[in-house]
Amino acid sequence: MIINRYFRPLKQTAMNSLKLLKQLYPLPLTSVNGTLFPLFFLAFFTTKSAQAAELKVCKTCDFKTVTSAVKAAKPHDRILVQPGYYAESNIEIKKPLQLIGVGKPVIDAKNKGGIFQVETRNVLIKGFELRNVEVSYLRDFAAIKVYEGAHVTISDNLIKNAFFGIYLQRTDSCTVARNVVEGQARTETTSGNAIHLWYSDFITITDNKTSGHRDGIYLEFAKRSTIKDNLSFGNIRYGLHFMFSDGNVYTHNTFRNNGAGVAVMYTRDIVMQHNTFEHNWGPAAYGLLLKDISRSTISNNRFIKNTAGIYMEGSTYLHIEKNTFQGNGWALRVISSCSEDTFRLNNFMSNTFDVSTNASSASNYFSHNYWDKYEGYDLNKDRIGDVPYRPVSLYSLVVERVPSSIMFLRSFIVDLMDRMEKVIPSFTPEMLKDDSPVLRQHAYDHA
Amino acid sequence: MNKIIKYVLYDILRSRTVIGYTAFLFLMSFGLFNLESDPTKAVLSLLNVVLLIVPLISIIFGTIHFYNSTEFIELLVSQPINRRKIFLSEYLGVALSLAMAFVVGVGVPAMIFNPGPTSIYLVTSGVFLSFIFTSLAFLSSVLTRDKAKGIGIALMLWFYFSLLYDGLVMFILFYFADYPLDNITLGLLSLNPIDLGRVLVLLNVDVSALMGYTGALYKSFFGNWTGIALAFGLMLLWTIVPIYIAQRKFVKKDL
Numbered sequence: 113m114i115i116n117r118y119f120r121p122l123k124q125t126a127m128n129s130l131k132l133l134k135q136l137y138p139l140p141l142t143s144v145n146g147t148l149f150p151l152f153f154l155a156f157f158t159t160k161s162a163q164a165a166e167l168k169v170c171k172t173c174d175f176k177t178v179t180s181a182v183k184a185a186k187p188h189d190r191i192l193v194q195p196g197y198y199a200e201s202n203i204e205i206k207k208p209l210q211l212i213g214v215g216k217p218v219i220d221a222k223n224k225g226g227i228f229q230v231e232t233r234n235v236l237i238k239g240f241e242l243r244n245v246e247v248s249y250l251r252d253f254a255a256i257k258v259y260e261g262a263h264v265t266i267s268d269n270l271i272k273n274a275f276f277g278i279y280l281q282r283t284d285s286c287t288v289a290r291n292v293v294e295g296q297a298r299t300e301t302t303s304g305n306a307i308h309l310w311y312s313d314f315i316t317i318t319d320n321k322t323s324g325h326r327d328g329i330y331l332e333f334a335k336r337s338t339i340k341d342n343l344s345f346g347n348i349r350y351g352l353h354f355m356f357s358d359g360n361v362y363t364h365n366t367f368r369n370n371g372a373g374v375a376v377m378y379t380r381d382i383v384m385q386h387n388t389f390e391h392n393w394g395p396a397a398y399g400l401l402l403k404d405i406s407r408s409t410i411s412n413n414r415f416i417k418n419t420a421g422i423y424m425e426g427s428t429y430l431h432i433e434k435n436t437f438q439g440n441g442w443a444l445r446v447i448s449s450c451s452e453d454t455f456r457l458n459n460f461m462s463n464t465f466d467v468s469t470n471a472s473s474a475s476n477y478f479s480h481n482y483w484d485k486y487e488g489y490d491l492n493k494d495r496i497g498d499v500p501y502r503p504v505s506l507y508s509l510v511v512e513r514v515p516s517s518i519m520f521l522r523s524f525i526v527d528l529m530d531r532m533e534k535v536i537p538s539f540t541p542e543m544l545k546d547d548s549p550v551l552r553q554h555a556y557d558h559a
Numbered sequence: 560m561n562k563i564i565k566y567v568l569y570d571i572l573r574s575r576t577v578i579g580y581t582a583f584l585f586l587m588s589f590g591l592f593n594l595e596s597d598p599t600k601a602v603l604s605l606l607n608v609v610l611l612i613v614p615l616i617s618i619i620f621g622t623i624h625f626y627n628s629t630e631f632i633e634l635l636v637s638q639p640i641n642r643r644k645i646f647l648s649e650y651l652g653v654a655l656s657l658a659m660a661f662v663v664g665v666g667v668p669a670m671i672f673n674p675g676p677t678s679i680y681l682v683t684s685g686v687f688l689s690f691i692f693t694s695l696a697f698l699s700s701v702l703t704r705d706k707a708k709g710i711g712i713a714l715m716l717w718f719y720f721s722l723l724y725d726g727l728v729m730f731i732l733f734y735f736a737d738y739p740l741d742n743i744t745l746g747l748l749s750l751n752p753i754d755l756g757r758v759l760v761l762l763n764v765d766v767s768a769l770m771g772y773t774g775a776l777y778k779s780f781f782g783n784w785t786g787i788a789l790a791f792g793l794m795l796l797w798t799i800v801p802i803y804i805a806q807r808k809f810v811k812k813d814l
Binding site: 417440462464484516518519520523528 | 597599600603606610611721725726728729732733736740741745748754757758761765766768769777
């Protein structure tokens, strides 16, 4: 009775929130009505009672090496690695542990295999400096490799000169945050990826800095993951590369100066927002390469000074909105296999070519974009140009067929040719036009 | 020689054509830089001017000036002065005044509103084009005695270099699209001074586009100092060769 008196108000509020939950998720909670409440308490007491031990690793501690500490530790123990230099490799973690580096201790694999190999759930690896992982043509050695694990958190590490930096294989619900992965890759074949996901779902990758690897962030068969606030630069192939990775969200990332920009392939239902793609220059470099991407949203991104801002092939049902394309060689290169894509409310500024295509007819839609090359007028003052804008110039078609003719850019004959074509369009695709070009630049805060 | 150049310069300044040319260039560049919010875009518009107007004015003005000063030249020839010196002084007088007009009219606004390598290349190309087309003008005026014919030749030359040549090369490129043409294009470009000037400016403005495809080849060629030196060397050659031929013809000519 006493307990009942004390806990009734508490129980009442709990029941109220349960009711609310039931309205939101009507199915599974109906039967738990009576049993769920005691369960809360049970969970509370068990976690409180299981107190984890702390193991220290240093030159003068009980444990001289990380390997020995990991071996001795019981599940859920915490291992604190003190500052120092530890020459160790292939540390296998097969029980839930927290490994915390105090003051950035250095673990050097000395080019013999990888460093951490996690094969369980609930592991934390935080605050280490990991160096010199072996380059192998047979095995994927990584500074931190998680194999069939879950709820693993890898944060605040500095990884230098590793073959693969962080490698997640068949994992789910892991977090990779605030790591710096610096490689010294020279060729594509002798280097791995900074952050590599393979058959991993529900992964969060945030605030990492990756450079000098083959690919900055690589995802294959990785679904429903979030990639946010990362910086990927100076990688020899792609800043971000994913394939068959549906339902991922990429926001606020920066991809700069990578060998071939960002390439995404064979994927659907992705969201890319507020990213910056800049300075990806080269004969085969793109800000963003879309190959067989469908039903995705690409919005509020910035594409600055890339050879091609977006290069798309076989991509359908895309919403490309509110992006800014500035100073690119080609803002958009739309290959004929793309259809049903919508380009709305974008800014196109000081690009050499706004749009180029090899298609004669297209079923992509352009509307309400701002084009700095638009020369029309607005008589009814609704801030929308009265004549359509044709973003594909005759010269861009010529360049598409004869790449060498790029050297006649901005010559008198090219200007003349384009003007003639504007007056009487005969070669450029008839349907590819923006019927409602906006006269003023859209003001977007992309950051 | 300096004295003759001085007199030629005085004469040109008195005719006010060059002053008008300077004012026109200055107003236009000033206007463009004020109208366009993006200075690079203004430079691109100016590039069109440099590539069209500068050669046209230089070649026409040079030809007309040469024909108009025939009597002055005849007078000088009667004096004990080397013919070569007379001719070169005439040339330098005209070319320098046009180049000065260009530097004041375009160079000064460009340097004020958009200081940087792009403007430097633009101005250097413009100055070179002034010299080159004055040189071509003198060649065409030496070739014939008839003023109308001389101006006709000058106009044809301008038309050829600014329009026909590019058209022809584009046609060749299109026709032989299946063959590797990168190096050939590079060679063909150097045969036209206007193209050389244009490419030098483009390499600073449209880098993103030029880094794609075969553009990277040109970028790596023109982008380093040897390439730039070669381009300017070729332009220098374009200045020297026509005036040298014209001078040889003039020396032997029966006036």
